[in-house]
Structure formats: structure tokens, C-alpha cells
Amino acid sequence: MNNLHGPTPVIDVHAHLLLPSLHDEVGRRAPELLAEATDLERRRNGSESLKASGAMIGARIAQLTDLGARIEAMDEQTVDRQWVSVSPNHFYPWAPEGLAAWVAGETNRLVAEHVGQAPGRLTGLGVIPLQHPERIVEFLDDAVLGRGLAGVEISSFAGEIELSSPRLEPFWARAAELACIVFLHPFGCSLDERLDRYYLANTVGQPTENAVALSHLIFSGVLDRHPDLKIVVAHGGGYLPFAIGRSDHAWRVRPEAHGCANAPSTYLRRLWFDTVVHDPAALRHLVEIAGDSRVLLGSDFPFDMGLDDPVADVRSAGLSERITAQILGQSADALLHAGVRA
Template sequence: MTRPVGRVVDVHAHVLFPEVDALVAGHPGLAAARALDARRNGPEALAVNGPMVGSRIPKLTDVGVRLAAMDAQGVDVQLVSPSPSHYHYWTDELTARRLWESANQATADHCAKAPDRLRGLGLVPLQHPGQCAAALDHALSLGLLGVEISSHAPGRELSDPAYEPFWARAAETGAVLFLHPFGCTLDERLDRWYLSNTVGQPAENAVALSHLVFGGVLDRHPGLKLLAAHGGGYLPTHIGRSDHAWRVRPDARNCAQPPSSYLRRIWFDSLVHDPAVLRHLVAAAGADRVLLGSDFPFDMGSEDPLGALRDADLPPAVLDAVAGGNAAALLGLG
């Protein structure tokens, strides 16, 4: 198969830091958080998750192993973000600060071992909105390109006014915000057959993006560089329903333009597991708004992201853009 023109960039890849999780070991809130996670996922999923993650520890932690896997995939550059299991949005302010400081530094150190091939994102504590701008600045000061965030924090949606200083600072600095859900508030309804992930993740993406759109966040901060994992979940494929509500219901018209127009102001990764859905995403968001993503190295990702991209039978120029050109522009890779 013909290799895409230019560098191939995977914007959805993770790194794991045992030293970060060590910061919460023995914390009184950890047991409750794990119990909630177990309730939401169910025992069958937890029985699979442990061995699955364990078998991937070398790819998640060892730069040499990571680079070899990238070579096998034909990937030149990865945008590396901490495993969402590091969010720990239940922690108090002091512990949260220790977590994001540690995760940001560890990510920067990991990427520094292969600076021509790895770029990184840090973390912010969404449960403490007052810390988010400082955490973002800390990540940027270490050479990271932005931060990874989940779809919500306990008791707060992304449309919460408390996040306004964070959005403003992100827009001002040009930081990349990688929206990657972790967990789903549908709880026990999804506790079998791994529905917590297969249904929960795209649902969380759609809810979070809808809060940013309908809540007017993208109107107030048009410069935000927002990158949504998992192709934005269900929202791009069902955006017509959002547009219809915006047209016919006054309570749904809290954003200045039809919701579909905002898809062209958001970036999306290509991890949708279906060639037809990927073609629809490109059509809905624009060929310049979709970037290659693999969810490296987890089992719900793609071991052959370029192959998945080729299966969509996109025009050559679009394939080249999604494979790396769009990411180079968004991330400033030159």
C-alpha cells in the first residue's frame, strides 16, 4: 500500500505512570472510587481489564518498546497523553496538585527521550476549576502542547461557569485540549458486556461536546483548540437531531449558530471502528478536522490505524491530511 505523504501522526496514544498512582495509594477516597468503577463496569469487565492492561505495561511505560510499535504501525509521531485512569477527579486540592504536577513532569520526561517522535499532553483537575489554568500553564512550561480532560467532573459539566477562566487561558495560549472520557454516569445500566465502554464512551463524548456547544462555550472562546477522542462519539452522526432542536425549541437555542456548524470548529480523532462512520465524520466536520487516532496501546484501540484509515477509501489528499497533515497544523509540528 502507498504510504501517506508526509509524517504520520497518531494523536491518541497513552502513557502510564505507576509513580502517579502511588500518590493516591492508601488515600481514604481511593477505595470509594474503585468501588464506583467496579459498579459501573461490572465484574466481567474488571476481570478482563487487569490482564489486558498488565500485558501492555511495556508499551505504556518503555519508550524503546513504544517506538518499535510505532515503527511497526508506520507511525512517525505520537501525541502522548496520560492514561485516563490517572484523572482521579475525586481527590482533594492538595492531592490533586501533586497528581497533575507529577503527571505533567512524567509525561514531559517520557517524551524527552524521543523528542523528534513524541509530543505530550498533561492533566488538569476538573474537580477543582480554580487550579485548572495553573495546571495548564505548568504543562505548557514543560514543553507539553496542552492537556487531556474528561467529559465531566463530579457535580460539574463542562458548561459550568467555573471553567470560564480555564477556557479563556487555553484559548489565549493556543493549548490543545484533548477531550477523552473516563467512566460513564449511566452506571449499572452499562455493567455487562463492556457496555460501560462501547456505549458509555461515545455517549460521554456526545454529552460533553453538547454542553460545550449548547452552553455557548465555543461562542465565548472561538479560539479553543478542542480535540475529541473516539470521533466525537455519537454527536457527529446524530447532529441533525441537535440542529432540529435548535430550530424548533427556544430552550435549545443557547448557542449562536446551528449545532452542526460547531463541528467544523472542533478536531476529531479517526477512532470510530467503521469505514462508513469515518467517511461521515469527514463529511460532517470537514477533511481538515479529522486526525489519525489509535488509542495506543489499549484493546479498544486500533493496532493498524493506517489500515483503518485506508479502509475508508478516502480521496488521496484527504487520506494524507488525516494521516498527518491536519495534526501537523494543529500541533505546530512544521
């Protein structure tokens, strides 16, 4: 791979792909269910936000779907490689088993096809049917072994399935065994209509979902049972890294919060976090609490809630050149290749 920005590659671990053909086929196969899900999104987000989001996506559709437009934008940002995951609206957490299995397989195929056109610039992440735990390992294997993807993207929950669910234990075990990436990216927030104005569904909802999902992973002991997991968390982990002291206190004084072996704050150094925090001080704090090597460049490409110049955002935090180099690509490169199974 040719590096555009120094001796080591600049790697963006949070970049999205939109699959209009897949969405159209989901609508053809399950029109009533998709209509119900669309109505839920309208209630969660409010009509004003949906209208604004529609216009934003329309203006950026080329970067979301066209390889040439993606590569051009990467060059402008001096990004050498993107980890490409689908827009989370493609999770379809309401889909029944048959449809969910088809979606996972087709998504994995289409992601592999997209990144395969530029293997020196793009790394792909697939999906799994999170709401159907009995099918997850099958499609994790499909993504990683069948399609050659680096891992999978998952949501913060799916229906009744929380990330602490015992039904997910085979998934966590297999993900650790494969040494693959698990990219945690929420879609939707269970607070629903309370966030239906002022774009709160995103600005408050996404970091809330990150914090809830990570708390399920930590307090349930998932990270104790599977210490080799390579979990990368979008949006800097949401609120949790910035209020982790409260979790530590609960762990010390509440018996029902003692499901993990160590204080919750220690587990933040077993995870990786992207840089989509929108604040230099927040980025410095994230590095301090998670560790130098646990923060990775991310942009949320190409959405408007992302970072248009992610490299400049990292440099604006005033971190040392050593830590900056780690964030811009060294740590992501090391994580991707650590413990890879032949």
C-alpha cells in the same frame, strides 16, 4: 523528525501512557478515597470486564510504560509521531484540592519526562484538576509553559463540573490564548450500573460521554465565546456527529436549547476528531460532516478498544489521497503549530 511513511509525518493524536508510580502514591496518600473510587469502577464496569481489562493491560504494560516498546510499536505501525496522554484512570476526579494539585503537577512532570526521551517522535499532553476550577489555569500554565507540553487532556465531566460550567471560563480563555491542544477524552460514564455488563461501560459509555460533553460545549456557547479553541475529541466525537440533526432540530424549536449562536452542526467544523470509530462508513461520514481537515489519525494506543493498524484503518475508508494524507498527519501537524504563542 524522520518520516517513515512518505514526505509528511504520520501522526497519532490518541496514544496513552500509564504511570504506576503515581497511582501507587495516590493510594498511599488517600487509601480510603482510592478504595471508594475503585469500588465505583467495579460497579460501573462489572467484575467480568474488570478481570478482562486487567489481563489486557498486563499483556500491554510494556507499551504503556516503556519508551523502547512504544517506539518499536510505532515503527511497526509506520507512525512517526504520537501525541501522548495519560490513561484516563489518572484523572482522579474525586481527589480533594491538595491531592488533585499534586497529581496534576506530577503527571505533567512525568509526561514531559517520558516524551523528552524521544522529542523527535513524541508530543506530550498534560492534565488539569478539572474538579477544582480555581486551580486549572495554574496547571494549564504548568503543562504548557512550565513543562513544554502541547496542551492538556480533559475528561467529559468531573463531579459537579460540566464543561458548560461558568467556572471553566478562565480555562477556556487561557487555552485559547495559549493556542494549545485540549484533548477531550472521557473516563467513566454517569449511567453507572446500567452499563455494568457486556462491556457496555466502554462500548456505549464512552461515546455517550463524548456526546454529552460536546453538547454542553456547543449549547452553552463556549465555542462562540472562545472561537480559537483547539479541541480534539477522542472516539470520533462519540454519538453526536451521527445524530447531530436532532440537536439542530432542538435548537430550532426549543427556546432552552438556543444558547449557541448557530445551529449545533456548524460547531462540528470548529472541532477536531480522531479516527477511532471502528467502521469505514462512519469515518467517511465523520469527514463529510466535520470537514476534510478536521479528522485526525488516532489509535487509542495500545488498548484493545483501539486500532492496532491505524494507518490501514484510514486507508480502508476509500477516501481520496488528498484527504487521506490530511488525516494521516498533515492536519495534525498544522493544528499543532497553528497560532503557537512564543
